Amino acid sequence: MQPRLLCAFLVLASLVRAQAPAPAAANMDAGRKLFQAHCISCHGPNGEGARGPTLAQANLPRASTDAALTRIIRSGIQGTEMPAHRLQPHEMTALTGFVRSLGQLAPEKVPGDPVKGAELYRTKGACAQCHTLRGQGNMIGPDLTEIGRKRSAAFLRRALSEPNAEVPQSFNAYRAEVNMPLNFLFVRAKSKDGREVAGVRINEDTFSIQLRDLTGKLHSFFKNELTELHKDWGQSPMPVYAAVFSAEEMTDVVAFLASLRGVESR
Ligand code: HEC
Ligand code: HEC
Numbered sequence: 001m002q003p004r005l006l007c008a009f010l011v012l013a014s015l016v017r018a019q020a021p022a023p024a025a026a027n028m029d030a031g032r033k034l035f036q037a038h039c040i041s042c043h044g045p046n047g048e049g050a051r052g053p054t055l056a057q058a059n060l061p062r063a064s065t066d067a068a069l070t071r072i073i074r075s076g077i078q079g080t081e082m083p084a085h086r087l088q089p090h091e092m093t094a095l096t097g098f099v100r101s102l103g104q105l106a107p108e109k110v111p112g113d114p115v116k117g118a119e120l121y122r123t124k125g126a127c128a129q130c131h132t133l134r135g136q137g138n139m140i141g142p143d144l145t146e147i148g149r150k151r152s153a154a155f156l157r158r159a160l161s162e163p164n165a166e167v168p169q170s171f172n173a174y175r176a177e178v179n180m181p182l183n184f185l186f187v188r189a190k191s192k193d194g195r196e197v198a199g200v201r202i203n204e205d206t207f208s209i210q211l212r213d214l215t216g217k218l219h220s221f222f223k224n225e226l227t228e229l230h231k232d233w234g235q236s237p238m239p240v241y242a243a244v245f246s247a248e249e250m251t252d253v254v255a256f257l258a259s260l261r262g263v264e265s266r
Helices: 003-019 021-038 066-075 089-102 114-122 153-161 247-258
Strands: 186-191 196-204 208-213 218-222 226-232
Touching: 021 089, 066 089, 114 247, 153 247, 186 208, 186 218, 196 218
Parallel strands: none
Antiparallel strands: 186 196, 186 226, 196 208, 208 218
16 A cells, blocks of 8 residues: 555544444443443453353353354353343343453463362362262262363362352252252251261252262151251351362362363363
8 A cells, every 4th residue: 555545544544433432432331331230240340250150261162153142141051050131132232242342351371280180189189079070979069070161260269268158059940950959058967766967958848858978878858757957058068178288289179170161172
């Protein structure tokens, strides 16, 4: 391009841009407000992630297109904590635009060595005593096969160092779908014949309760057989791993968990 032509082009381009920002910026602002109202409790103020995964990455694995992103926001992700949201079409446009803008932030690098973390998971951590990973292990706690795409690294670290901090209290919405103890309510029962059992509640109705103890064994009681039944709402049987792992080991285990992205993950 001729220098003068280029110059004219740049002037023109800057004029166009000077006029355009108003609606775009307003839209971005509306998107940010919607994000703050509906999303930050789980995805963090800057989409860095928490109970939900980080959205501040260029490629969202399940929302690679705007259509997929819209669908996820509108319908949620079945069987997970990602809820459905009712939004007006113009709100949806503003929100998806804002979510995409988060993707331009540099993604958080998870420090640590996932290979060492995997070793600690098997050995010192004895995590399989309570967790399933790709079909291996017990079911006292949640399946961890895809935990890296459900939670942020910071959330995973907190789950290990303060297991009681984020125990989900009401999982009714999706307990119906999966026959796993997704609410992880820890129960202690004492029967009239002197048996004492502690474990995770699997099922309960008016007359009976079933639980799984820490060895994986199932127990069923009629409530009229019990002298005591304690429900430890908001408490986790998971050990406080801040006391088990060194700081470096903790970082490696978090790196390993963050790398768990499902069976088909590359
Ligand atoms: C109650 C918590 C919660 C709220 C509120 C929430 N999310 Fe989520 N979101 C999650 C969780 C948890 C997942 C991961 C689900 C899974 O795979 O188990 C998720 C997943 C997603 C994904 C998929 C990311 C990927 O892996 O590709 C997108 C996109 C998303 N959320 C966007 C949003 C937006 C936008 C909002 C606000 C309108 C929002 N979420 C509100 C918990 C939440
Ligand atoms: C004695 C049983 C037990 C052991 C051992 C155990 N956990 Fe847990 N874990 C649980 C239970 C129950 C929950 C669900 C309640 C809660 O959030 O603490 C849980 C929750 C978690 C969560 C949060 C999951 C989510 O969806 O938010 C992670 C991550 C986790 N455990 C990882 C580990 C790792 C890694 C180890 C080994 C270093 C381990 N756990 C050892 C019982 C255990």
